[in-house]
Amino acid sequence: MKNKKTIVLFIALIHVFSFQLLAQKKFELTDMDKLYTLTDPQISPDGKSILVVVSKPDTTTNKNKSFIYKVDVVSGATQQLTYERTLVSYPRWSPLGNAVAFIAADANNKAQLFLLSMNGGEAKKITNSPMGVTQFDWSPDGTAFAFVQQDEIINKKQIDKGYDGFEIKYNSMFLNARPNPSHLWLIPADSGEAKRLTAGNWTVPAAVANSFSWSPDGKNIVLQSNESPYSGELIFTIKTVEVATGKINRITTTQIPPDAMHKEKQPVFSPDGKSIAYQRNLENVGYGFDVFLTSLNGGNGINLTAKLDRCFFRAEWSTDSKAIFVAANDFNTVSLWMQPLTGTAKKLNLTNLTIAGAYWYEYNIGKNNSIAFIASTPQSPQELYILETPESTPKRLTNLNVEVRNIPLGKQETFSWKSDEFTPNGILTFPPDFDP
Template sequence: MRRTLGTLSALVLLTTPAVAQEARTAAATPRPMTFDDVIALRAVNDAQISPDGKWVAYTVTRADLEQNASDADIWLVSTAGEPPNRLTTNKKSDTSPRWSPDGKRLAFISAREEKPQLFMMSPFGGEPERLTENKGGVRALAWSPDGKSIAFIADQEPTAEEEKRVKEKDDAIVVDTNYKFSRLWVIDPATKKARLIATGEMMASDPQWSPDGTRIAFTTNPTPRADDNALTDIWVVPTASGTPKKLVDNAGPDYAPRWSPDGTQIAYVTSPGFDVRQVQLAVIPATGGTPRMVAPQFLQQPSAPAWSPDGRTLYFGAAVRTTSQLFAVPAAGGTPRALTDVRGVIGGGTFSRDGREVAFTLSDGQKPADVQVATIGNGPLAPRQLTDHNPQVRDLALGKAEVVTWKSSDGMEMDGILLYPTGYVAGKRYPMVASIHGGPSGAWTQTFAASSGNPGQVLAGQGFAVFYPNPRGSSGYGESFLRANIKDWGGGDYRDIQTGIDALVARGIADSTRLAQTGWSYGGYMTAWTLTQTNRFKAVVVGAGLTDMYSMYATNDIPRTLDGYFGAEPWNDTTEYRKRSAMTFIKNARTPTLILHGQADQRVPIGQAQELYAGLKKNGVPVQLVFYPREPHG
């Protein structure tokens, strides 16, 4: 992590040698942010409110540089405003804290064993107790309504013969065969006896108990292949014994089943197909039948829903342009009502048993995420901050973040985020880095720009403006916008970004002679594409970028995604794949380029980086290629 961030900064600084000196001259207390500050940040996630609404359990993750790993621990904070307490201290990650229905116990998943296992503890004192010894490892958990059982998902355990073959290195991989599936189990935490509930060749996830505890709804994928991640279905199985029954027949994905309080209905998230489109919120009888869309005209994409105690309302989260908000909608159908209006990003949302309190995390452009709680009423929520896990940020000089808008070349309205350099002086032009998000259906949001993938505040501290455009194809702007780059990669989306840069130059903020661009994954694709379309940049950084769409198709692990955007396989539409590939136009490139790539990347295989490197080097363009051993796509 430290090397990646440092290399990115070094490349851009080398292309604009006056910038660092300008920043040092202007620097004053408080000091600019550094890469060490980024690594020292604590990430707060998974806020789980207790049934009585008096406590919130959550996770805090830090970087462990000695182990080259991240370490998550479980914390507890009172909603009354008392200081938080750390509940786990193991050097391996403890995650997924879940309250028992009586609020006296927490079950969680810990990596302190060879494989992640299910543990239980009192949140008010005592040592964790291990409940499972599953050789496959535990993935997810859910308490039964009476608190006497816990459903969990575990990977299929290896057989003795399979373990023997691995030990003897007789472990050749035959592609698309011999899958290891994940299974649904139920365990009695008192006796630690577990029984298998759902078998079969499927990947089970997200177990959800019916209110009377007699059934469990869960989501499945047909295989563990990444390309099958979208092939989700919902099943319901009796907890005593019986065969799982598929809840709904639909060509597209169905997931996130949530039981109504009376157990007669299940709300879930669905889409009619696998092409590029948004998901919707639906409700179906728990016994199966015809689903109905709850808010078919809603512009945004809902997250997993939650029912109000009286069963009349569904709550969910959704990305809205550069923010994320909480919403409520009548379960019978209607128009969603925004519960929040934050200039930031809300993470999650869990509710007390009486439905009066909701806990979540909230971050914005000036601070990382912390735990918040709010009381649900008739008006907008008024979040109350409960934690402060990164107080050191207040001692740093930070760039101000602002949503900017412009019109693209075809008149389409665009927006994005501009992070100003620290100590910004109006009327002065600054060097600017354009950072392109992945996806392509990702989106830049008003969150704290300080991570391994987004060191914006570090660059701002060095005197750079950082531009985060959301070109067509980004999420959070409606389905038409999401689908606007189908069969047009490198077309309208490229022009959206360049016209955004033009607008900031016209506003007198960006120096047109000191521009750089960077991006990862699809952002890497767009950056590689850009260096073959224009020479306006002093330098570019291509992170895990797609460079040859024809060779990319059959060598990456999610070709189904490319089917959705390109409309066909490359051998059935060679022209489309060739004209959207940076390598087709590599002879146009002149911009000094740094290529970063994980050597274990299966999403964008290393051949994509090698092709770009060879093309630039053979054509005399300054280029450096850096592989990170053992690193995957992320």
Template sequence: MSKYNTMDIWKAGIYMTKRKLIATDLFKLHSITNPVLAPSGKEAVFIRTIMHELDNKYYTYLHHVNLETKAVSQWTYTKEIISCPQWSNDGKSIAFLSNREEKNQLFLMSSDGGEAKKLTDLENGVSSFVWSPCSEKIWISALLKEGKTWSEKADKKEIKLPEVYVVDQMKYHMDGTGLLPKDTYKQIGWIDLNTEEIVPFKVGNYHYNLETISHDGKKLVIGVNREENQDFSFREPLLLVDVETKVETVIVDEEGYFGGVAFSKDDQYLAFVGSPCTFQNATHSEVYIYELGTGIRQSLTEGIDAPVGDYVAADFQQGGRAPSVVWTESNHLYFQLSTMGDVRLYFASLEGELYPATGEYEHVYGYDVDASGIFALVTISTSIFPGELFCQNLATGERTALTNFNETFIKDVELVEPEVVVYKGAKDWDVYGWLMKPVGYEEGQKYPLVVEIHGGPHTMYANTFSHEFQLLAAEGYGVLYVNPRGSHGYSQAFVDAVRGDYGGGDYEDIMAGLEYVVKENDWIDETRLGVTGGSYGGFMTNWIVGHTNRFKAAVTQRSISNWVSFYGVSDVGYYLTPWQIGADMTDIDKLWNASPLKYAANIDTPLLILHSENDYRCPIEQGQQLYITLKAMGKETSFVRFPEASHNLSRTGLPNLRIERLKQITGWFKKYI
């Protein structure tokens, strides 16, 4: 346990001669996530993730904390990725998913200690699971080939010849997965822990998603879309299923996302998070309540003009999975809300009470709440605090630090706390952001500035730790990062305003922020400016250098350069393009006018193009087109391809490639700025 009683370890008088942060400090950081309370409320488990430099892999370890003594102990030591730890209802066992044998399989560990036991050996692994309240069986969902049973084992000695892949639907590939398996469906069953036999429950040629089970064990909630053609279907109806009769009751069936379901402790209500398609993928998520006795459904958060959930764009936390909602015994609820650059834990009652349970200027990226509602476990990060686990009294707000894994890093490394900036953007709307001074800043000196642009566009920069931003500051740059229109956390009108206006008001917001900080801060050398961003941020970087020569160097990452080709090659292109740009292939002119490639002749800024070879979201041809076009025009450019990397290179890519990416960015700015 840390000797400090608050998260402000960096304020605890432990200043020494500190060094500058470097790219490989990623290997010294610990990501603390997934706190899960035991039914007794007296103990909990959580996950610690590290990047291993020599093995070039991520490893996670299950840890236990005794909440009475505050003692923390490590429970697993195998080199693996662990996820989704869950306690049995009797508190005697922990189940979790592990990839220690490549595919995610279900493992069981006694809460008294000892080695974990593998419960499944399925060809495609286990997708998700939930304990039965009796603690004698576990419900699972797993991919199953049509015509196969879970008892059939794959012949590992069989020589598999390459097979053609016949495409007959539009949703056939996915970033991070590749080609989706053919004739394979997610099915639901349960494991008898006495016999370890898997009993099928929901099978057939549909994907069944397992949501939750009632506390009496009599009702399941599942998600399934049984439409024959789902190319333009963006729904997954939630169904309440009687375990004994299998009779189904529809909870919600409409376009949009609905999930994260939880039963109230008395099984009278369901709570879940959902976002209809009112503004397509820019629609705010809300907390919904469904009363089982009456079938009445209502939004609990419709009075809040901010999205439920965590929409932070950052590069450090690994594998964090926070629950959508958590009930207490008093039928009160807790959930995350992204608002004004924070992610805060919120309280709600069925009578309409609604207020924040945690403070401002921080990122609550994980949590669990005791059934009594007296305290919560929270994992928290700030701009100069990578993140640890805390116990918070929900009545007083008092916190106790339970872990201190990153204490040495904080003691050793000089970090820069950004200042909040607020200025007027397009349409005279307020735009919020942050400005970091370079490490070693001295009054009266001039310094270069790098503008960072997040992806999405419907995510947000936040009061959270960013290794990349701190690295740029350590390299001697000021860093400006803002939330232009399209960003979450401010209002529904604000997040929706970018749709149909890419390169319009969003571009004005970013450039207005630059001009504002240049005017207000005489330390910024406006002749030495850089800009970078990924995904939507890559699109905007491309757009910026095609519309202004304000920047001396630029780095575009996993970008979009051509909406015409993006429509057909991206895993989401055929529907995201009309959602975001407002046109499809029947209006080529509109797509081309919104494409940065059209303005390549105007680009005079030296442009580094970074792209992952296995990026299915913004395929590498987007970077290729831009590079070849610029090179043919004699422009200053370079193209770096990252093998074995997907769209999420900067967050979950191979460790050596993440380090190389940072070196490429800082090297380009050093060369041209």
């Protein structure tokens, strides 16, 4: 008995000594390899699980490896759904919650749409896109997918012969070929032949995480239309596509002056189908966005966030269609507001957490307006959190970055100053062992 007590005491001392060593350790370059990055949380239709993309550096290949995990909302238990795949992204639950669709590379290293049953088995490839799928969404009845892919190069033979000249316009300085537009296609959920829905010299932006949205009845798709595939030509409008006929209409009527920077983007249908929320830059402010409201009947749109002096890059509907959830930079953090269609916005209590993202914030609204989001603090790397209701406080669900979280990091202080009519601010980070 005495020997057993000695062993237990010895193990306890080892644990104490290990924690003391960890507390003395400083963050080093090699610790970057231990950091997990989380993106794209998606709450299941029943609200019991959350999909999330988890990425980690692979120092052997000098690339990030990404996997899809399913996280239980009650226990935080995780289940890995994808393994030896590349280009993994964009997990989306089926409307019934019995399957998950996602994007991953095929044997030719082209991004394709795959479908994984929650009853088990291998994922099934749905698309055979020659240029690769960039985004997609389930139809409301779960029988089809709308997806975006870039048009194929029409003069490939000429280019192969060296006739590769193209017109230089507003675009990246590294562009070495004419950019082709991307368009919307439709394919059955059990695979089959893809049908083109849109065409033309305008483009559905491929790099945007959410550039189109189905109407709840499945009859229409609202989308962001960039008037040119050249990224520097900044005229974006909101249009609708009738799924049955392919008929396209612009639904906003805002007048666009010549040579203007006009951006209407990321439209989202309300769950009841009566309204469409979208972002629009303010007049003479290229990158200052508010969230506007319109309908299939069209119009100039109503500015929902005019009283919130922030720049918004994301909007998601409440489940009852009576409010939108919007996120924006807020002094030294990223905050989340619940903005009713009529009334005053309410800032949600995220404690000291900062939502991840820049031009696209990582959160998702689920059953009963629960909110899944990726967040961090100055002392703790990213993890998955949930607000069970908008009135709740955040609950951490994952513990992927616990090893790095236990390494002492320097404290941060925020400071601000006056400059003309503005109050800029900055963040000062101290060394972990700083002693003034």
